[in-house]
Amino acid sequence: MIEASGLTKRYGKTLAVNDLSFSVAPGKVTGFLGPNGAGKSTTMRMILGLDNPTSGTVRIDGRRYQELKHPLRKIGALLDAKWVHPNRSARAHLKWMAVSNKIPVSRVDEVLDAVGLTSVAGKRAGGFSLGMSQRLGIAGALLGDPEVLLFDEPVNGLDPEGILWIRQFMHRLADEGRTVFVSSHLLSEMALTASELVVIGKGQLIAQSSTKEFVARATEVTVKVRSPQLDQLRVVLQHASATITDEDGGIEVSGMDSDRIGELAAANGIVLHELSPRTGSLEQAFMQMTGDAVEYHTELEAEARHVLEPTR
Incomplete structure:
Protein backbone atom coordinates (compact mmCIF):
# COMPACT_ATOMS: atom_id res chain seq x y z
CA MET A 1 0.00 0.00 0.00
CA ILE A 2 1.05 3.58 -0.71
CA GLU A 3 -0.02 6.24 1.78
CA ALA A 4 0.57 9.96 1.25
CA SER A 5 -0.28 12.34 4.09
CA GLY A 6 -0.17 16.12 3.81
CA LEU A 7 2.37 15.85 1.00
CA THR A 8 3.67 19.27 -0.01
CA LYS A 9 6.51 20.28 -2.34
CA ARG A 10 7.77 23.77 -3.10
CA TYR A 11 10.35 24.77 -5.70
CA GLY A 12 11.19 28.30 -4.69
CA LYS A 13 7.94 30.25 -5.01
CA THR A 14 6.25 27.49 -6.99
CA LEU A 15 3.93 25.22 -5.05
CA ALA A 16 4.02 21.97 -7.05
CA VAL A 17 2.14 19.75 -4.57
CA ASN A 18 -0.14 21.18 -1.92
CA ASP A 19 -1.16 19.20 1.20
CA LEU A 20 -1.92 16.08 -0.84
CA SER A 21 -3.27 13.00 0.95
CA PHE A 22 -4.37 9.75 -0.66
CA SER A 23 -3.88 5.99 -0.43
CA VAL A 24 -3.35 3.29 -3.05
CA THR A 43 4.35 13.17 -6.42
CA MET A 44 5.72 9.98 -7.95
CA ARG A 45 9.27 11.22 -7.47
CA MET A 46 8.53 11.88 -3.79
CA ILE A 47 7.12 8.37 -3.39
CA LEU A 48 10.44 7.04 -4.70
CA GLY A 49 12.62 9.36 -2.60
CA LEU A 50 13.94 11.18 -5.67
CA ASP A 51 12.54 14.46 -4.34
CA ASN A 52 12.18 15.28 -0.64
CA PRO A 53 8.82 16.74 0.37
CA THR A 54 8.79 20.22 1.86
CA SER A 55 6.34 18.78 4.39
CA GLY A 56 4.19 15.73 4.81
CA THR A 57 5.06 12.07 4.39
CA VAL A 58 4.66 9.25 1.91
CA ARG A 59 5.14 5.62 2.91
CA ILE A 60 5.20 2.25 1.21
CA ASP A 61 3.74 -0.41 3.50
CA GLY A 62 4.48 1.87 6.45
CA ARG A 63 8.09 2.79 5.54
CA ARG A 64 9.71 5.61 3.61
CA TYR A 65 11.53 4.61 0.45
CA GLN A 66 14.87 5.58 2.03
CA GLU A 67 14.27 3.04 4.79
CA LEU A 68 14.01 0.10 2.40
CA LYS A 69 17.19 -2.03 2.45
CA HIS A 70 16.61 -3.53 -1.01
CA PRO A 71 14.04 -1.15 -2.53
CA LEU A 72 13.61 -2.98 -5.85
CA ARG A 73 12.25 -5.96 -3.94
CA LYS A 74 9.52 -3.80 -2.41
CA ILE A 75 8.68 -1.26 -5.13
CA GLY A 76 9.34 -1.23 -8.86
CA ALA A 77 8.92 1.88 -10.98
CA LEU A 78 9.01 3.18 -14.52
CA LEU A 94 19.01 -5.36 -15.93
CA LYS A 95 21.93 -7.41 -14.63
CA TRP A 96 23.45 -4.26 -13.12
CA MET A 97 20.13 -3.47 -11.43
CA ALA A 98 19.84 -7.02 -10.11
CA VAL A 99 23.32 -7.03 -8.59
CA SER A 100 22.69 -3.65 -6.90
CA ASN A 101 19.75 -5.11 -4.96
CA LYS A 102 21.02 -8.67 -4.47
CA ILE A 103 18.45 -10.08 -6.87
CA PRO A 104 19.34 -13.43 -8.52
CA VAL A 105 20.74 -12.78 -12.00
CA SER A 106 18.50 -15.57 -13.32
CA ALA A 114 7.79 -11.53 -19.65
CA VAL A 115 7.94 -8.25 -21.61
CA GLY A 116 8.81 -9.80 -24.96
CA LEU A 117 12.42 -8.60 -25.28
CA THR A 118 14.29 -11.91 -25.24
CA SER A 119 15.20 -11.66 -28.94
CA VAL A 120 16.84 -8.22 -28.49
CA GLY A 137 11.53 -0.08 -18.22
CA ILE A 138 8.67 -2.37 -17.25
CA ALA A 139 11.12 -5.29 -17.05
CA GLY A 140 13.25 -3.22 -14.67
CA ALA A 141 10.21 -2.45 -12.52
CA LEU A 142 9.39 -6.17 -12.30
CA LEU A 143 12.95 -7.28 -11.63
CA GLY A 144 12.69 -7.58 -7.84
CA ASP A 145 9.23 -9.19 -7.99
CA PRO A 146 7.94 -6.22 -5.95
CA GLU A 147 4.62 -5.87 -4.14
CA VAL A 148 4.20 -2.24 -5.26
CA LEU A 149 4.51 -0.93 -8.83
CA LEU A 150 4.53 2.64 -10.18
CA PHE A 151 4.22 3.43 -13.88
CA ASP A 152 4.32 6.92 -15.40
CA GLU A 153 2.85 6.97 -18.94
CA PRO A 154 3.67 3.29 -19.57
CA VAL A 155 1.86 3.02 -22.92
CA ASN A 156 3.74 5.85 -24.64
CA GLY A 157 5.20 4.58 -27.88
CA LEU A 158 3.33 1.27 -27.81
CA ASP A 159 1.26 0.07 -30.76
CA PRO A 160 -2.35 -1.12 -30.20
CA GLU A 161 -1.14 -4.67 -29.53
CA GLY A 162 1.36 -3.36 -26.97
CA ILE A 163 -1.28 -1.20 -25.29
CA LEU A 164 -3.59 -4.21 -24.95
CA TRP A 165 -0.68 -6.22 -23.56
CA ILE A 166 0.22 -3.68 -20.86
CA ARG A 167 -3.46 -3.30 -19.88
CA GLN A 168 -3.85 -7.05 -19.41
CA PHE A 169 -0.46 -7.23 -17.70
CA MET A 170 -1.45 -4.60 -15.13
CA HIS A 171 -4.72 -6.40 -14.43
CA ARG A 172 -2.78 -9.60 -13.87
CA LEU A 173 -0.38 -7.86 -11.46
CA ALA A 174 -3.32 -6.44 -9.49
CA ASP A 175 -5.03 -9.84 -9.46
CA GLU A 176 -1.88 -11.22 -7.82
CA GLY A 177 -2.51 -8.81 -4.92
CA ARG A 178 0.07 -6.17 -5.87
CA THR A 179 -0.39 -2.42 -5.55
CA VAL A 180 -0.41 -0.90 -9.07
CA PHE A 181 -0.32 2.90 -9.44
CA VAL A 182 -0.28 4.23 -13.00
CA SER A 183 -0.32 7.71 -14.48
CA SER A 184 -1.48 8.32 -18.04
CA HIS A 185 -2.92 11.02 -20.28
CA LEU A 186 -4.78 8.43 -22.36
CA LEU A 187 -8.13 8.67 -20.60
CA SER A 188 -9.87 6.16 -22.85
CA GLU A 189 -7.21 3.63 -21.90
CA LEU A 205 -6.60 16.32 -4.48
CA ILE A 206 -9.75 16.67 -6.57
CA ALA A 207 -11.16 13.17 -6.09
CA GLN A 208 -10.34 9.67 -4.94
CA SER A 209 -12.94 7.06 -5.80
CA SER A 210 -13.72 4.16 -8.06
CA THR A 211 -13.64 5.00 -11.77
CA LYS A 212 -17.35 4.24 -12.02
CA GLU A 213 -18.22 6.59 -9.13
CA PHE A 214 -16.02 9.37 -10.54
CA VAL A 215 -17.75 9.25 -13.93
CA ALA A 216 -21.23 8.99 -12.42
CA ARG A 217 -20.64 11.94 -10.08
CA ALA A 218 -19.28 14.24 -12.79
CA THR A 219 -21.52 13.40 -15.75
CA GLU A 220 -25.22 13.11 -16.35
CA VAL A 221 -26.77 9.70 -17.01
CA THR A 222 -29.18 9.66 -19.96
CA VAL A 223 -31.36 6.94 -21.45
CA LYS A 224 -31.90 6.17 -25.11
CA VAL A 225 -35.48 5.08 -25.84
CA ARG A 226 -37.06 3.66 -29.00
CA SER A 227 -40.77 2.96 -29.31
CA ASP A 248 -32.28 9.43 -34.87
CA GLY A 249 -34.73 6.56 -34.43
CA GLY A 250 -35.74 7.53 -30.90
CA SER A 258 -34.49 3.64 -17.08
CA ASP A 259 -36.53 1.92 -14.35
CA ARG A 260 -38.88 4.88 -14.04
CA ILE A 261 -39.21 5.25 -17.82
CA GLY A 262 -40.12 1.57 -18.12
CA GLU A 263 -42.68 1.84 -15.34
CA LEU A 264 -44.36 4.87 -16.95
CA ALA A 265 -44.42 3.16 -20.34
CA ALA A 266 -45.99 0.02 -18.85
CA ALA A 267 -48.57 2.03 -16.91
CA ASN A 268 -49.65 3.76 -20.11
CA GLY A 269 -49.62 0.68 -22.35
CA ILE A 270 -46.66 1.91 -24.41
CA VAL A 271 -44.46 -0.63 -26.17
CA LEU A 272 -40.69 -0.13 -25.88
CA HIS A 273 -38.16 -1.42 -28.40
CA GLU A 274 -35.09 -0.05 -26.61
CA LEU A 275 -34.31 1.28 -23.15
CA SER A 276 -30.55 1.86 -22.90
CA PRO A 277 -28.92 3.81 -20.05
CA ARG A 278 -25.91 5.84 -21.15
CA THR A 279 -23.24 6.94 -18.73
CA GLY A 280 -20.73 9.65 -19.49
CA SER A 281 -17.15 8.89 -20.42
CA LEU A 282 -14.07 9.24 -18.24
CA GLU A 283 -12.91 11.97 -20.62
CA GLN A 284 -16.10 13.96 -20.04
CA ALA A 285 -15.85 13.49 -16.28
CA PHE A 286 -12.18 14.49 -16.23
CA MET A 287 -12.82 17.68 -18.23
CA GLN A 288 -15.75 18.56 -15.99
CA MET A 289 -13.92 17.95 -12.70
CA THR A 290 -10.55 19.48 -13.60
CA GLY A 291 -11.74 22.53 -15.55
CA ASP A 292 -10.73 24.97 -12.82
CA ALA A 293 -7.39 23.24 -12.24
CA VAL A 294 -5.89 23.69 -15.72
CA GLU A 295 -3.08 26.23 -15.74
CA TYR A 296 -3.28 27.27 -19.41
CA HIS A 297 -6.09 27.07 -21.96
CA THR A 298 -5.90 27.57 -25.72
CA GLU A 299 -9.02 28.64 -27.61
CA LEU A 300 -9.25 25.15 -29.13
CA GLU A 301 -9.03 23.48 -25.70
CA ALA A 302 -11.70 25.80 -24.33
CA GLU A 303 -13.98 24.93 -27.25
CA ALA A 304 -13.36 21.20 -26.74
CA ARG A 305 -14.13 21.53 -23.04
CA HIS A 306 -17.41 23.28 -23.85
CA VAL A 307 -18.41 20.52 -26.27
CA LEU A 308 -17.50 17.72 -23.84
CA GLU A 309 -19.19 19.22 -20.80
CA PRO A 310 -22.65 17.72 -20.25
CA THR A 311 -25.64 20.01 -20.57
CA ARG A 312 -27.15 20.76 -17.20
Whole structure:
Protein backbone atom coordinates (compact mmCIF):
# COMPACT_ATOMS: atom_id res chain seq x y z
CA MET A 1 0.00 0.00 0.00
CA ILE A 2 1.05 3.58 -0.71
CA GLU A 3 -0.02 6.24 1.78
CA ALA A 4 0.57 9.96 1.25
CA SER A 5 -0.28 12.34 4.09
CA GLY A 6 -0.17 16.12 3.81
CA LEU A 7 2.37 15.85 1.00
CA THR A 8 3.67 19.27 -0.01
CA LYS A 9 6.51 20.28 -2.34
CA ARG A 10 7.77 23.77 -3.10
CA TYR A 11 10.35 24.77 -5.70
CA GLY A 12 11.19 28.30 -4.69
CA LYS A 13 7.94 30.25 -5.01
CA THR A 14 6.25 27.49 -6.99
CA LEU A 15 3.93 25.22 -5.05
CA ALA A 16 4.02 21.97 -7.05
CA VAL A 17 2.14 19.75 -4.57
CA ASN A 18 -0.14 21.18 -1.92
CA ASP A 19 -1.16 19.20 1.20
CA LEU A 20 -1.92 16.08 -0.84
CA SER A 21 -3.27 13.00 0.95
CA PHE A 22 -4.37 9.75 -0.66
CA SER A 23 -3.88 5.99 -0.43
CA VAL A 24 -3.35 3.29 -3.05
CA ALA A 25 -4.58 -0.15 -2.01
CA PRO A 26 -3.31 -3.53 -3.22
CA GLY A 27 -5.30 -5.78 -5.52
CA LYS A 28 -6.45 -2.97 -7.84
CA VAL A 29 -5.08 -0.85 -10.66
CA THR A 30 -5.28 2.77 -9.47
CA GLY A 31 -5.04 5.49 -12.10
CA PHE A 32 -3.31 8.77 -11.27
CA LEU A 33 -4.85 11.58 -13.32
CA GLY A 34 -4.47 15.32 -13.60
CA PRO A 35 -3.87 18.08 -16.16
CA ASN A 36 -0.34 18.92 -17.27
CA GLY A 37 1.49 20.59 -14.39
CA ALA A 38 -0.86 19.12 -11.80
CA GLY A 39 2.02 17.63 -9.79
CA LYS A 40 1.75 13.95 -10.79
CA SER A 41 5.41 13.42 -11.69
CA THR A 42 6.58 15.34 -8.61
CA THR A 43 4.35 13.17 -6.42
CA MET A 44 5.72 9.98 -7.95
CA ARG A 45 9.27 11.22 -7.47
CA MET A 46 8.53 11.88 -3.79
CA ILE A 47 7.12 8.37 -3.39
CA LEU A 48 10.44 7.04 -4.70
CA GLY A 49 12.62 9.36 -2.60
CA LEU A 50 13.94 11.18 -5.67
CA ASP A 51 12.54 14.46 -4.34
CA ASN A 52 12.18 15.28 -0.64
CA PRO A 53 8.82 16.74 0.37
CA THR A 54 8.79 20.22 1.86
CA SER A 55 6.34 18.78 4.39
CA GLY A 56 4.19 15.73 4.81
CA THR A 57 5.06 12.07 4.39
CA VAL A 58 4.66 9.25 1.91
CA ARG A 59 5.14 5.62 2.91
CA ILE A 60 5.20 2.25 1.21
CA ASP A 61 3.74 -0.41 3.50
CA GLY A 62 4.48 1.87 6.45
CA ARG A 63 8.09 2.79 5.54
CA ARG A 64 9.71 5.61 3.61
CA TYR A 65 11.53 4.61 0.45
CA GLN A 66 14.87 5.58 2.03
CA GLU A 67 14.27 3.04 4.79
CA LEU A 68 14.01 0.10 2.40
CA LYS A 69 17.19 -2.03 2.45
CA HIS A 70 16.61 -3.53 -1.01
CA PRO A 71 14.04 -1.15 -2.53
CA LEU A 72 13.61 -2.98 -5.85
CA ARG A 73 12.25 -5.96 -3.94
CA LYS A 74 9.52 -3.80 -2.41
CA ILE A 75 8.68 -1.26 -5.13
CA GLY A 76 9.34 -1.23 -8.86
CA ALA A 77 8.92 1.88 -10.98
CA LEU A 78 9.01 3.18 -14.52
CA LEU A 79 9.20 6.97 -14.60
CA ASP A 80 11.42 7.60 -17.63
CA ALA A 81 11.83 4.91 -20.28
CA LYS A 82 14.92 6.56 -21.78
CA TRP A 83 17.09 6.85 -18.65
CA VAL A 84 19.06 3.69 -19.57
CA HIS A 85 22.71 4.11 -20.62
CA PRO A 86 22.51 3.93 -24.43
CA ASN A 87 25.61 1.72 -24.83
CA ARG A 88 24.42 -0.97 -22.44
CA SER A 89 22.48 -3.95 -23.71
CA ALA A 90 19.07 -4.65 -22.26
CA ARG A 91 20.44 -7.69 -20.43
CA ALA A 92 23.49 -5.81 -19.08
CA HIS A 93 21.28 -2.99 -17.82
CA LEU A 94 19.01 -5.36 -15.93
CA LYS A 95 21.93 -7.41 -14.63
CA TRP A 96 23.45 -4.26 -13.12
CA MET A 97 20.13 -3.47 -11.43
CA ALA A 98 19.84 -7.02 -10.11
CA VAL A 99 23.32 -7.03 -8.59
CA SER A 100 22.69 -3.65 -6.90
CA ASN A 101 19.75 -5.11 -4.96
CA LYS A 102 21.02 -8.67 -4.47
CA ILE A 103 18.45 -10.08 -6.87
CA PRO A 104 19.34 -13.43 -8.52
CA VAL A 105 20.74 -12.78 -12.00
CA SER A 106 18.50 -15.57 -13.32
CA ARG A 107 15.61 -13.15 -12.80
CA VAL A 108 16.93 -11.00 -15.69
CA ASP A 109 15.99 -13.47 -18.41
CA GLU A 110 12.64 -14.11 -16.71
CA VAL A 111 11.55 -10.47 -16.93
CA LEU A 112 12.98 -10.03 -20.45
CA ASP A 113 10.80 -12.94 -21.54
CA ALA A 114 7.79 -11.53 -19.65
CA VAL A 115 7.94 -8.25 -21.61
CA GLY A 116 8.81 -9.80 -24.96
CA LEU A 117 12.42 -8.60 -25.28
CA THR A 118 14.29 -11.91 -25.24
CA SER A 119 15.20 -11.66 -28.94
CA VAL A 120 16.84 -8.22 -28.49
CA ALA A 121 18.34 -8.77 -25.01
CA GLY A 122 21.90 -8.42 -26.34
CA LYS A 123 21.27 -5.23 -28.34
CA ARG A 124 22.19 -1.71 -27.21
CA ALA A 125 19.34 0.03 -25.42
CA GLY A 126 20.23 3.28 -27.21
CA GLY A 127 18.95 1.78 -30.45
CA PHE A 128 15.56 0.83 -29.01
CA SER A 129 12.32 2.45 -30.15
CA LEU A 130 10.27 4.20 -27.50
CA GLY A 131 7.96 1.19 -27.31
CA MET A 132 10.89 -1.19 -26.74
CA SER A 133 12.32 1.19 -24.16
CA GLN A 134 8.97 1.16 -22.35
CA ARG A 135 9.07 -2.63 -22.25
CA LEU A 136 12.62 -2.55 -20.89
CA GLY A 137 11.53 -0.08 -18.22
CA ILE A 138 8.67 -2.37 -17.25
CA ALA A 139 11.12 -5.29 -17.05
CA GLY A 140 13.25 -3.22 -14.67
CA ALA A 141 10.21 -2.45 -12.52
CA LEU A 142 9.39 -6.17 -12.30
CA LEU A 143 12.95 -7.28 -11.63
CA GLY A 144 12.69 -7.58 -7.84
CA ASP A 145 9.23 -9.19 -7.99
CA PRO A 146 7.94 -6.22 -5.95
CA GLU A 147 4.62 -5.87 -4.14
CA VAL A 148 4.20 -2.24 -5.26
CA LEU A 149 4.51 -0.93 -8.83
CA LEU A 150 4.53 2.64 -10.18
CA PHE A 151 4.22 3.43 -13.88
CA ASP A 152 4.32 6.92 -15.40
CA GLU A 153 2.85 6.97 -18.94
CA PRO A 154 3.67 3.29 -19.57
CA VAL A 155 1.86 3.02 -22.92
CA ASN A 156 3.74 5.85 -24.64
CA GLY A 157 5.20 4.58 -27.88
CA LEU A 158 3.33 1.27 -27.81
CA ASP A 159 1.26 0.07 -30.76
CA PRO A 160 -2.35 -1.12 -30.20
CA GLU A 161 -1.14 -4.67 -29.53
CA GLY A 162 1.36 -3.36 -26.97
CA ILE A 163 -1.28 -1.20 -25.29
CA LEU A 164 -3.59 -4.21 -24.95
CA TRP A 165 -0.68 -6.22 -23.56
CA ILE A 166 0.22 -3.68 -20.86
CA ARG A 167 -3.46 -3.30 -19.88
CA GLN A 168 -3.85 -7.05 -19.41
CA PHE A 169 -0.46 -7.23 -17.70
CA MET A 170 -1.45 -4.60 -15.13
CA HIS A 171 -4.72 -6.40 -14.43
CA ARG A 172 -2.78 -9.60 -13.87
CA LEU A 173 -0.38 -7.86 -11.46
CA ALA A 174 -3.32 -6.44 -9.49
CA ASP A 175 -5.03 -9.84 -9.46
CA GLU A 176 -1.88 -11.22 -7.82
CA GLY A 177 -2.51 -8.81 -4.92
CA ARG A 178 0.07 -6.17 -5.87
CA THR A 179 -0.39 -2.42 -5.55
CA VAL A 180 -0.41 -0.90 -9.07
CA PHE A 181 -0.32 2.90 -9.44
CA VAL A 182 -0.28 4.23 -13.00
CA SER A 183 -0.32 7.71 -14.48
CA SER A 184 -1.48 8.32 -18.04
CA HIS A 185 -2.92 11.02 -20.28
CA LEU A 186 -4.78 8.43 -22.36
CA LEU A 187 -8.13 8.67 -20.60
CA SER A 188 -9.87 6.16 -22.85
CA GLU A 189 -7.21 3.63 -21.90
CA MET A 190 -7.42 4.51 -18.21
CA ALA A 191 -11.16 3.87 -18.35
CA LEU A 192 -10.37 0.29 -19.39
CA THR A 193 -7.36 -0.21 -17.12
CA ALA A 194 -8.01 1.47 -13.76
CA SER A 195 -10.79 0.45 -11.37
CA GLU A 196 -9.79 3.21 -8.90
CA LEU A 197 -8.70 6.81 -9.49
CA VAL A 198 -6.70 9.49 -7.71
CA VAL A 199 -7.32 12.80 -9.51
CA ILE A 200 -5.34 15.94 -8.73
CA GLY A 201 -5.15 19.50 -10.04
CA LYS A 202 -2.73 22.28 -9.17
CA GLY A 203 -1.10 19.93 -6.68
CA GLN A 204 -4.30 19.30 -4.71
CA LEU A 205 -6.60 16.32 -4.48
CA ILE A 206 -9.75 16.67 -6.57
CA ALA A 207 -11.16 13.17 -6.09
CA GLN A 208 -10.34 9.67 -4.94
CA SER A 209 -12.94 7.06 -5.80
CA SER A 210 -13.72 4.16 -8.06
CA THR A 211 -13.64 5.00 -11.77
CA LYS A 212 -17.35 4.24 -12.02
CA GLU A 213 -18.22 6.59 -9.13
CA PHE A 214 -16.02 9.37 -10.54
CA VAL A 215 -17.75 9.25 -13.93
CA ALA A 216 -21.23 8.99 -12.42
CA ARG A 217 -20.64 11.94 -10.08
CA ALA A 218 -19.28 14.24 -12.79
CA THR A 219 -21.52 13.40 -15.75
CA GLU A 220 -25.22 13.11 -16.35
CA VAL A 221 -26.77 9.70 -17.01
CA THR A 222 -29.18 9.66 -19.96
CA VAL A 223 -31.36 6.94 -21.45
CA LYS A 224 -31.90 6.17 -25.11
CA VAL A 225 -35.48 5.08 -25.84
CA ARG A 226 -37.06 3.66 -29.00
CA SER A 227 -40.77 2.96 -29.31
CA PRO A 228 -43.42 2.65 -32.05
CA GLN A 229 -45.54 4.95 -29.85
CA LEU A 230 -42.92 7.65 -29.48
CA ASP A 231 -45.30 10.64 -29.61
CA GLN A 232 -47.44 9.22 -26.82
CA LEU A 233 -44.35 8.35 -24.75
CA ARG A 234 -42.94 11.84 -25.21
CA VAL A 235 -46.07 13.38 -23.71
CA VAL A 236 -46.00 11.00 -20.74
CA LEU A 237 -42.34 11.68 -19.98
CA GLN A 238 -42.65 15.45 -20.33
CA HIS A 239 -45.62 15.40 -17.96
CA ALA A 240 -43.33 13.59 -15.46
CA SER A 241 -40.73 16.40 -15.82
CA ALA A 242 -38.17 14.45 -17.87
CA THR A 243 -36.01 16.32 -20.37
CA ILE A 244 -36.23 14.90 -23.89
CA THR A 245 -33.96 15.32 -26.90
CA ASP A 246 -34.88 13.92 -30.30
CA GLU A 247 -32.42 11.41 -31.64
CA ASP A 248 -32.28 9.43 -34.87
CA GLY A 249 -34.73 6.56 -34.43
CA GLY A 250 -35.74 7.53 -30.90
CA ILE A 251 -35.29 9.98 -28.04
CA GLU A 252 -32.70 10.65 -25.36
CA VAL A 253 -34.12 11.15 -21.88
CA SER A 254 -32.38 12.89 -18.98
CA GLY A 255 -33.57 13.56 -15.46
CA MET A 256 -35.13 10.11 -15.18
CA ASP A 257 -33.63 6.62 -14.90
CA SER A 258 -34.49 3.64 -17.08
CA ASP A 259 -36.53 1.92 -14.35
CA ARG A 260 -38.88 4.88 -14.04
CA ILE A 261 -39.21 5.25 -17.82
CA GLY A 262 -40.12 1.57 -18.12
CA GLU A 263 -42.68 1.84 -15.34
CA LEU A 264 -44.36 4.87 -16.95
CA ALA A 265 -44.42 3.16 -20.34
CA ALA A 266 -45.99 0.02 -18.85
CA ALA A 267 -48.57 2.03 -16.91
CA ASN A 268 -49.65 3.76 -20.11
CA GLY A 269 -49.62 0.68 -22.35
CA ILE A 270 -46.66 1.91 -24.41
CA VAL A 271 -44.46 -0.63 -26.17
CA LEU A 272 -40.69 -0.13 -25.88
CA HIS A 273 -38.16 -1.42 -28.40
CA GLU A 274 -35.09 -0.05 -26.61
CA LEU A 275 -34.31 1.28 -23.15
CA SER A 276 -30.55 1.86 -22.90
CA PRO A 277 -28.92 3.81 -20.05
CA ARG A 278 -25.91 5.84 -21.15
CA THR A 279 -23.24 6.94 -18.73
CA GLY A 280 -20.73 9.65 -19.49
CA SER A 281 -17.15 8.89 -20.42
CA LEU A 282 -14.07 9.24 -18.24
CA GLU A 283 -12.91 11.97 -20.62
CA GLN A 284 -16.10 13.96 -20.04
CA ALA A 285 -15.85 13.49 -16.28
CA PHE A 286 -12.18 14.49 -16.23
CA MET A 287 -12.82 17.68 -18.23
CA GLN A 288 -15.75 18.56 -15.99
CA MET A 289 -13.92 17.95 -12.70
CA THR A 290 -10.55 19.48 -13.60
CA GLY A 291 -11.74 22.53 -15.55
CA ASP A 292 -10.73 24.97 -12.82
CA ALA A 293 -7.39 23.24 -12.24
CA VAL A 294 -5.89 23.69 -15.72
CA GLU A 295 -3.08 26.23 -15.74
CA TYR A 296 -3.28 27.27 -19.41
CA HIS A 297 -6.09 27.07 -21.96
CA THR A 298 -5.90 27.57 -25.72
CA GLU A 299 -9.02 28.64 -27.61
CA LEU A 300 -9.25 25.15 -29.13
CA GLU A 301 -9.03 23.48 -25.70
CA ALA A 302 -11.70 25.80 -24.33
CA GLU A 303 -13.98 24.93 -27.25
CA ALA A 304 -13.36 21.20 -26.74
CA ARG A 305 -14.13 21.53 -23.04
CA HIS A 306 -17.41 23.28 -23.85
CA VAL A 307 -18.41 20.52 -26.27
CA LEU A 308 -17.50 17.72 -23.84
CA GLU A 309 -19.19 19.22 -20.80
CA PRO A 310 -22.65 17.72 -20.25
CA THR A 311 -25.64 20.01 -20.57
CA ARG A 312 -27.15 20.76 -17.20
